[in-house]
Amino acid sequence: MTAMIAMIRKDLILYLNDKRALMLNLLMPIVLAAFFGSLFGGSGSGNNSKIEIGLVQQDSSAIGRKIGDALKADANLTVQEMSQEEAQDKVRAGKLMVAVVIPAGFGDAAGQSLFQSGGKPELPVFYDPSQSTVLAMVKGLLTQHVMEGVTRDVIGGGASGAKFTDDSLKRLEASPASEEKEALVSLLGSLKKFQEHEAAKPAKEPSGGGMQVPFTTKDEALSSGPKYNAYAHAFAGMGVQFILFMGIDLGIGILLARRMGIWNRLLAAPITMSQVLLSRALSGAMIAAGLMTAIFFAAMLMFKVEVTNLLGFALVVVAFALMTATFGLLIAAFGKTPEAARGLAVFATLILVMLGGAWVPTFIFPAWMQQLTVVVPTRWAVDGLDAMTWRGLGMDVALKTAGVQVAFALLFGSLAIWRFRAQTR
Amino acid sequence: MLSVSGLSKSYGERRAVDGVSFQVQRGQTVGLLGPNGAGKSTTVSMICGLIKPDAGSVTLDGEAVVPGASAAKQKLGLVPQDLALYEELPAIENLKLFGALYGLKGAALNKRAEEVLALVGLSDRAKDKPSTFSGGMKRRLNIAAALLHDPQLLILDEPTVGVDPQSRNAIFDTLEALKAQGRSLIYTSHYMEEVERLADHIVIIDHGKVLADAPPAELYRRLPAQAALQVELAGTDILPAELLVASLAGLPGVAGVRRDGVSLDISLHGTAHAAPVLRWLDEQGHTLAHFATARTKLEDIFLSLTGRTLRD
Numbered sequence: 001m002t003a004m005i006a007m008i009r010k011d012l013i014l015y016l017n018d019k020r021a022l023m024l025n026l027l028m029p030i031v032l033a034a035f036f037g038s039l040f041g042g043s044g045s046g047n048n049s050k051i052e053i054g055l056v057q058q059d060s061s062a063i064g065r066k067i068g069d070a071l072k073a074d075a076n077l078t079v080q081e082m083s084q085e086e087a088q089d090k091v092r093a094g095k096l097m098v099a100v101v102i103p104a105g106f107g108d109a110a111g112q113s114l115f116q117s118g119g120k121p122e123l124p125v126f127y128d129p130s131q132s133t134v135l136a137m138v139k140g141l142l143t144q145h146v147m148e149g150v151t152r153d154v155i156g157g158g159a160s161g162a163k164f165t166d167d168s169l170k171r172l173e174a175s176p177a178s179e180e181k182e183a184l185v186s187l188l189g190s191l192k193k194f195q196e197h198e199a200a201k202p203a204k205e206p207s208g209g210g211m212q213v214p215f216t217t218k219d220e221a222l223s224s225g226p227k228y229n230a231y232a233h234a235f236a237g238m239g240v241q242f243i244l245f246m247g248i249d250l251g252i253g254i255l256l257a258r259r260m261g262i263w264n265r266l267l268a269a270p271i272t273m274s275q276v277l278l279s280r281a282l283s284g285a286m287i288a289a290g291l292m293t294a295i296f297f298a299a300m301l302m303f304k305v306e307v308t309n310l311l312g313f314a315l316v317v318v319a320f321a322l323m324t325a326t327f328g329l330l331i332a333a334f335g336k337t338p339e340a341a342r343g344l345a346v347f348a349t350l351i352l353v354m355l356g357g358a359w360v361p362t363f364i365f366p367a368w369m370q371q372l373t374v375v376v377p378t379r380w381a382v383d384g385l386d387a388m389t390w391r392g393l394g395m396d397v398a399l400k401t402a403g404v405q406v407a408f409a410l411l412f413g414s415l416a417i418w419r420f421r422a423q424t425r
Numbered sequence: 426m427l428s429v430s431g432l433s434k435s436y437g438e439r440r441a442v443d444g445v446s447f448q449v450q451r452g453q454t455v456g457l458l459g460p461n462g463a464g465k466s467t468t469v470s471m472i473c474g475l476i477k478p479d480a481g482s483v484t485l486d487g488e489a490v491v492p493g494a495s496a497a498k499q500k501l502g503l504v505p506q507d508l509a510l511y512e513e514l515p516a517i518e519n520l521k522l523f524g525a526l527y528g529l530k531g532a533a534l535n536k537r538a539e540e541v542l543a544l545v546g547l548s549d550r551a552k553d554k555p556s557t558f559s560g561g562m563k564r565r566l567n568i569a570a571a572l573l574h575d576p577q578l579l580i581l582d583e584p585t586v587g588v589d590p591q592s593r594n595a596i597f598d599t600l601e602a603l604k605a606q607g608r609s610l611i612y613t614s615h616y617m618e619e620v621e622r623l624a625d626h627i628v629i630i631d632h633g634k635v636l637a638d639a640p641p642a643e644l645y646r647r648l649p650a651q652a653a654l655q656v657e658l659a660g661t662d663i664l665p666a667e668l669l670v671a672s673l674a675g676l677p678g679v680a681g682v683r684r685d686g687v688s689l690d691i692s693l694h695g696t697a698h699a700a701p702v703l704r705w706l707d708e709q710g711h712t713l714a715h716f717a718t719a720r721t722k723l724e725d726i727f728l729s730l731t732g733r734t735l736r737d
């Protein structure tokens with residue numbers, strides 16, 4: 001026990017004495033998590049989810065103006081009005097994701113196309129090819145506002161609506177007789193009466209008529225924890241990534257100790273190899289747990305991240321710390337030289353953190369990949385930390401995610417000890 | 426004290442150590458010599474319980490030395506060839522760590538760490554990191570780290586590699602002090618003069634086998650020549666070269682003659698034979714530009730046994 005305590009003490013002194021490495025291990029995940037957190041919605045209190053679009057308003061008709069006004073009033077959009085050239089330049093330069101042009105005559109053409117078949121007016125939309133998801137969202141909102149704007153004017157008694165109805169009736173009457181003609185004449189006749197009735201109303205309110213989207217959504221964020229905070233996930237992801245990098249350093253340190261003869265000096269003492277490895281794993285786990293705690297402490301202070309289940313959080317952190325330490329042992333056991341092992345280990349770690357959802361949440365992954373990544377140990381670390389922070393889940397989830405990580409730690413540790421023993425034979 | 430019996434170790438098809446046996450008595454210093462790849466390091470690793478032999482055994486005072494927590498390791502100290510120190514850990518902390526590995530703790534550990542630092546002359550640098558030390562100071566600390574637990578047998582693997590003459594002398598003072606305390610040492614080195622100065626028994630290994638295991642005096646006795654006479658002639662050819670070499674080889678006490686231009690390297694059965702040889706050359710009319718006598722060196726013994734020099 002004296003020997004193990006001494007070896008753990010030595011590792012902690014060496015780590016804490018290296019102030020530059022310590023600061024990097026702490027600062028880098030915090031800086032990157034702050035960046036990723038703000039990118040994915042921050043703490044959920046601001047309006048960072050608004051989409052900025054450009055509007056080229058070339059149509060001065062009543063319908064065209066109404067569509068433009070509706071876009072400007074949409075809570076999901078921030079609309080900048082500009083010329084077509086400016087809009088194209090900004091989209092090309094990546095300064096705007098989408099720009100919408102309402103061309104001259106669009107309102108009238110759209111209104112007429114409600115009653116007649118044939119070509120429909122075009123609504124040019126410029127978009128950055130890297131923002132196709134945003135394009136789909138903007139097109140959805142555009143459809144809503146065009147439908148509402150056009151039908152409100154046509155059905156709701158606007159001057160242009162009455163003119164469209166008259167023109168359409170004239171065209172119908174000039175056409176050959178048919179069953180459809182009779183029905184359409186009757187429908188347009190009823191519409192004309194409705195328009196005249198609406199137009200005759202005194203002090204008309206600004207538009208109650210027209211076709212409306214037949215529902216509104218009632219948005220309710222559901223989690224057992226506090227309000228969603230993107231920083232919680234970002235800190236979990238970046239913490240996992242950089243602490244795994246520390247685990248790589250642990251493994252490389254063992255390889256260097258072997259190269260320098262320190263390993264032989266340790267094993268020349270009356271202690272077993274398992275004791276040497278266990279003490280290194282324990283010191284590595286202590287450092288990893290300390291780092292993760294410090295990183296989340298910074299997240300709580302700076303970004304209002306809440307740890308909703310302190311005991312569960314501690315359990316997940318300790319399990320992850322053990323997994324990190326044994327991951328380091330595994331690198332040392334299977335690495336041939338420090339140089340070669342570092343390159344391979346960094347690559348493996350980046351794959352692990354990417355598939356584990358450390359960069360972007362796993363729900364963004366395709367379904368098959370979400371299924372596949374349950375075999376990735378980092379996935380359990382990130383999910384566990386998410387569960388104990390913004391998701392606010394209970395001890396059952398903490399035990400499950402920590403348990404899987406401990407199982408991985410046992411697997412890594414056993415493989416490392418087996419390999420080290422084989423090398424001394 | 427230490428008994429190495431029939432040690433063998435193979436790596437795949439290659440037999441690194443092949444039936445090595447020797448003894449180290451209490452208070453004895455054994456020089457373990459062999460060229461690179463002879464099997465020295467593997468033998469040392471098995472003696473220290475770092476690797477498991479395929480066959481044979483190592484016992485220290487009757488207790489087997491095996492990998493793991495073998496109690497016999499408590500009596501054994503290893504000074505590795507590499508500077509096996511934590512460069513960024515203060516010297517005193519390095520020593521406390523290596524002492525704790527042998528069960529030392531508390532005040533006893535602190536006291537012992539200060540003692541060994543004083544022994545190697547580094548008391549004033551106790552709190553400094555080895556990364557700030559000179560090569561010689563690091564070597565001395567490397568030795569100190571093996572002395573914390575007061576081992577009865579100290580194994581030193583090339584302990585003076587890369588140090589300046591002054592530091593080498595300081596290291597030798599330390600080793601001679603340890604020897605005077607009655608400690609047993611196993612010393613491997615490429616420097617023959619170091620082994621000659623320190624060892625009272627020599628084991629020569631090559632191709633994994635023990636070629637010689639005897640005190641230095643006995644090894645010298647086994648050589649056909651115990652002294653050498655180097656002569657440089659003034660350049661006047663009184664006798665033809667072949668006749669000169671043959672005539673010299675026929676003189677009493679001459680074991681062999683090698684000629685390289687005007688230089689002659691004459692092996693003698695003893696230094697007493699040098700004067701008659703010089704007289705004979707003078708009588709034959711040769712003028713000597715220079716001459717010198719030398720005792721046969723350990724290097725010659727090594728060469729005669731292995732057919733190659735130690736640094737090959």
